Amino acid sequence: MNYGYYNGEYAPLDELKAPVLDRAFYFGDGVYDVTTYVNGRYFAMDSHYERFTNSCRLINIEPLWSKEELTGIFDKLIELTKPEGDALIYFQASRGTALRDHKYNDDIKPNLFAYAKPVARVDMSGKVKMITEPDIRFEICNIKTLDLLPNVMAAQKASKAGCYEAALHRNGTVTEGSHSSVMIISDGKVIIPPLTKYILPSVTRKYVLKICEELDLPHELRTFTVDEMMSADEVIVGSASAMFRRVSEIDGKAVGGKAEALFTKLAEAYRDKYENE
Secondary structure, three states, X not given: XXXXXXXXXXXXXXXXXXXXXXXXXXXXXXXXXXXXXXXXXXXXXXXXXXXHHHHHHHOOOOOOOOHHHHHHHHHHHHHHHOOOOOEEEEEEEEOOEOOOOOOOOOOOOOEEEEEEEEOOOOOOOOEEEEEEEEOOOOOOOOOOEOOOHHHHHHHHHHHHOOOOEEEEEEOOEEEEEOOOEEEEEEOOEEEEOOOOOOOOOOHHHHHHHHHHHHOOOOEEEOOOEHHXXXXXXXXXXXXXXXXXXXXXXXXXXXXXXXXXHHHHHHHHHHHHHHHHO
């Protein structure tokens, strides 16, 4: 059974209650993060905690929880949920509880919600399909906010097309996926988009960059276009819960499949970090 937490209370997830006046309910006024529980540890917890607290502060929520307090909550959720293998941990902070008003009092106290659920380990040798979609999100994509309606619409369109993900683009330049990072391998180099206000500081992206530096793999931090993605040697999508996988088709056209050795080296190094860090 999946268990959740809300402001000090633990309960089965389908029984957990939160007030309807939580500003997350009518404004999406908050931020969130996701990590995984692997081999008795939380993967890249330092990076996830840093991103979570940075997102909080970027929208003027002062995070009240230390990393140790959060992991203590997660430990209790794992104890209650009893996953047989890996687990996904979702956690969010909303601005607080108040009558609906776009403005808020400076002394409002944030709410914390979290839950755990078992999750299957992704087979990174598998390939997925994508579509492309214009990026119509707000200009604060670097903050992991609860406001995900454009992402939901793009992800649903991809699902209806029988695809795993939608690659978002602004004026032909790829930003990221609706729920993942997008990278490519081209001319023997791993191409990783630089961080901007249009790109979330993905932990998966961070680890791919770290692996490239540690293994001295040719790589470059730069943007790339939809056309370049379509002709790349490999197209890669990655996220906290799905690790990363190659893309075999975009908008019905075959892509990638030309740099298997380099992708395999990346995948094996990532899997090692995932299982041991």
